Amino acid sequence: MEEAIAIVKRANIHHCNNIPRITQILSVLIFESLQDTGTLLQIGTGEGKSTTCAMLAAIKALQGNKVDIVTTSSVLAQRDANEKEGFFNILGLSCGSNVEDPFDGQEKICYSKDIVYGPIHEFQFDWLRHEHKKYGTRGDREFGVVIVDEVDSMLIDELDQTARLARSMPGMEHIAPILCGVANAFCAN
Template identity: 45%
Template sequence: MEVSGNLLSSRLLSLLKNGKWEKDDVVKLFVALVKEFNGRNEDFHTWMMKLLHQVEIHKIVAELIFKNDSKIVDNIEDKINKIAKNTEVKSLDEILEEINDQAVIDEQTMAEVRDIVSSVFKCLSASTAPHLEGIKQSMFKLCKAVEKTKIYKPRVTQMVSWCILVLSKSSRLVQVGTGEGKSCIVAMFAAYQALNGKTPDIISSSPVLAERDAKEWSVFYKELGITVNVNTNKSKDTELKKCYECQVVYGTTQDFAGDFLRQRFHRKYVRPKREFQCVIVDEVDSLMLDKGLEVVYLNSNIPLMESLNGILAEIWFIINQLKRLDTGEILGPIQLFSQVLSEIINENKNIHSHTIVQIAVEL
């Protein structure tokens, strides 16, 4: 619960950081969403995180949410739908031209991307494409799996992004615009790696998003015969081991780092056979900037510490004694203010409420 609360606070603060939200507006949004949550049969933190994530990635400003007396959730959904309708579908030539202007990718790779995407795109209306080979056949298979399980075909932008990742000889940083289907690109690339015998780890910016994506794309992975799991909210070693036996694992930086430390230093074989073959970072700016200074520690009992329990208990008892500053006289153990006040009230049944307040002030 504490972790969920911290994540929620972080998401609210991120609205302030982008400069388009004032402090009062963030508070107003939070209060309004709390009121609208009443009666919903779902987890509060998960529901709230999803909405705030939508507000942030779609850059929805406060004026658009509080524009009328209708529900905040309805206003957010209306804005997202309008953004989706106004998003122009770009052609392959337009997308490749934008990439050439913004990124340094060699001409040979761009030519391969054009050839692969154009060839596969022409075949998407067919159920099979036996003439396609290699990467083209892999992309066709993945696109058909998306179409079957998600009821839509991958857009050209997603296909181009996938191609660039697959054709890269080393690490590749891909900038994907808001609403261009980043989750789809990640799932398709992870599936490609899994089908080629690798075990991709997908790092999300929060447990909520990791669990959401793993759940939403589970049917897609199942269609391809790929196992998937998420490493968040797992405390038992058996649960973690079962998780890392899957081909694709979603999670957060903290969970992946923590599990590595458990394996390396505590000798808990939570990922015994899983190698570090492929890592996909969702929202790399969150990892490198927002969480760049975070450190993961493992809690553990100090060996033989239990032998000191008696001594520590005696020390605790002594230092928690209440004594007079002038004489040093020990008056007894320290008590909570509420406990003292409760005892006074119980001993004086007929005491007036005004007197209770006076006693509280004097204490």
């Protein structure tokens, strides 16, 4: 682990001429020591969450995992993907954003990358298109590691902002028997 930290620290210095703070390095070490446990850390505003997320994502991707970084907005997803692209490239990794790659009925290019930034609703819609509509939106990308930036915002503030295929409509219970009859008549012919 020491070597991985040294490598991402050096890449960060080379990319943005900034030495990661001890709190950022300790955060990555805590996540790595408690892997596969669903760990949450509270990192305050101004303590370098974007860099901490990028360092952790790089280590996980270098270990062979695909990494999804969930942000609170499309703007933050694009900003972080653009700002951290050079950092990831130094390490031989690729990154993209699922918001800069609009859906056109087929696989989104971003999902061929090692690291994908995006807001939760884009990940939800892309999964729904991939699994339920069979559009292949995610290509052959398996779920690997997810890093959630601002987990409190996603789980509390935006709880009602979920992607849905459909919701119930008043009165549909009266139409369902008619639709079943039409379907049966159609199948009988």
